[in-house]
Amino acid sequence: MPSTVFGGFAANFLGKAPVWYKQLILLFLVINPIVVVMFGPAVAGWFLVGEFIFTLAMALKCYPLLPGGLLAVEALLIGMTTPEAVYHELLINFPVILLLMFMVAGIYFMKELLLVTFTQILVGVRSKSALSMLFCAAAALLSAFLDALTVTAVIISVAVGFYSVYHKVASGKGYQQKDHNANSDADVIELHRNDLEHFRGFLRSLLMHGAIGTALGGVATMVGEPQNLLIAKTVGWDFVSFFEHMAPVSLPVLGAGLFTCWALEKLRWFGYGTRLPRAVRRVLEEFADNEKAKRTKSDQAALWIQAFAAGVLVVGLAFHLAEVGLIGLLVIILITSFTGVTDEHQIGKAFQESLPFTSLLVVFFAVVAVIHDQHLFKPIIEFVLTLPESQQPGMFFMANGLLSMISDNVFVATVYISEIKQALEAGAISNEHFQTLAVAINTGTNLPSVATPNGQAAFLFLLTSAIAPLVRLSYGRMVVMAFPYTIVMGVVGLLCVIYLV
Secondary structure, X not given: OOOOHHHHHHHHOOXXXXXXXXXXXXXXXXXXXXXXXXXXXXXXHHHHHHHHHHHHHOOOOOOOHHHHHHHHHHXXXXXXXOHHHHHHHHHHOHHHHHHHHHHHHHHHOOHHHHHHHHHHHHHHOOOHHHHHHHHHHHHHHHHHHOOHHHHHHHHHHHHHHHHHHHHHHHOOOOOOOOOOOOOOOOOOOHHHHHXXXXXXXXXXXXXXXXXXXXXXXXXXXXXXXXXXXXXXXXXXXXXXXXXXXXXXXXXXXXHHHHHHHHHHHHHOOOOOOOOOOHHHHHHHHHHHHHHHHHOOHHHHHHHHHHHHHHHHHHHHHHOOOOOHHHHHHHHHHHHHHHHOOOOHHHHHHOOOOOHHXXXXXXXXXXXXXXXXXXXXXXXXXXXXXXXXXXXXXXXXXXXXXXXXXXXXXXXXXXXXXXXXXXXXXXXXXXXXXXXXXXXXXXXXXXXXXXXXXXXXXXXXXXXXXXXXXXXXXXXXXXXXXXXXXHHHHHXXXXXXXXXXX
């Protein structure tokens, strides 16, 4: 405990983040004004971009909103951008903010339907290869129309539920028992320890297949990932035209991804291929039957309402009946009105997952405003645009992919699509070529970014979730398990961008 008030300030700053991390953020805040004075705002802008990417890469140490927000506020104070420029970026990207505010919250109220769907898949399919492909394909399909974060949350909920059920049984308790610590193996009966380890391996592989599925489906539509909507709005695509432009890349990559899923399970490489022990399956089937028997008529009616809302959502998106965020708000109104969710605090829980990331996105746009005001990426964009036109999409794909691996794909996509939009307005490229580059940017930020948990919000969400320590899913293990997918999706995506777009 700190013994002085100053010590209290030091302990409170960035909370439980490591001391070295706190010191490094303070160093950034000290040197930025010095760099502005000595070398000018352009050089300081590059320092800021590097520092901000560092906060994204270190997201497990501290949520990037806090250190990144401090850096963005300082950039405003020392004149690297203006509040008006930040506000202008927010206005341009307001549809993305609407998406995160209302669509993610809307899908929250459909969790019961999604949980039932994934549960039936898990206990109904006995072949591990077929089960893995179904999980991957279902996650891809749902992410194409919903939101990767929410789909990942559903998969995590299913995994946590089933793990807790078997862990209770393995500890000599009934699965109905409430007070049980699934984080501790102290009470696990020796006879069940081997089955428990195999079950952990089984769940790890399913979780990774599902997370990869969200990337495979998320690249295909304008609502699959936050940056997709941003790109669609910048280029002027609706839901259908976005899908059509991405299809030459997204569909071959989807096929390659599903084949990779099947091959990994058959070959049992990179930590995949663990089968579900028979004893565990019997426990899970009994549990699923028990849950189904307990489902009341009201519960069944709620599932029908959620299914109807899902249909409304798909139709609304396909025909672009309204802004995506407003369709999400419609889903909230429909489901809550007809399922008896009338308490303000119940509704408020739906927004807990989306608003922290929405706030972080506002900080993204502040950094983007600095990049625009200081013209930081202009030399890079101009260099790529001097290459033969046929080489430019491939270069953009690789540049976006590599940067997305170490930072965040939303940030990278925001920067690059804004810069080539300026090139279009300056007459440096044609509108047709602008659209081709937009495809390269979208696919480049969505596909190779699966390499690390930093690259995609859904992967980071999985790593920091309750299930990760239970099934021993560490950062390093995620990188290893994602590696074959990274190679296949990156290579196939690049070839499609070069030869098919």
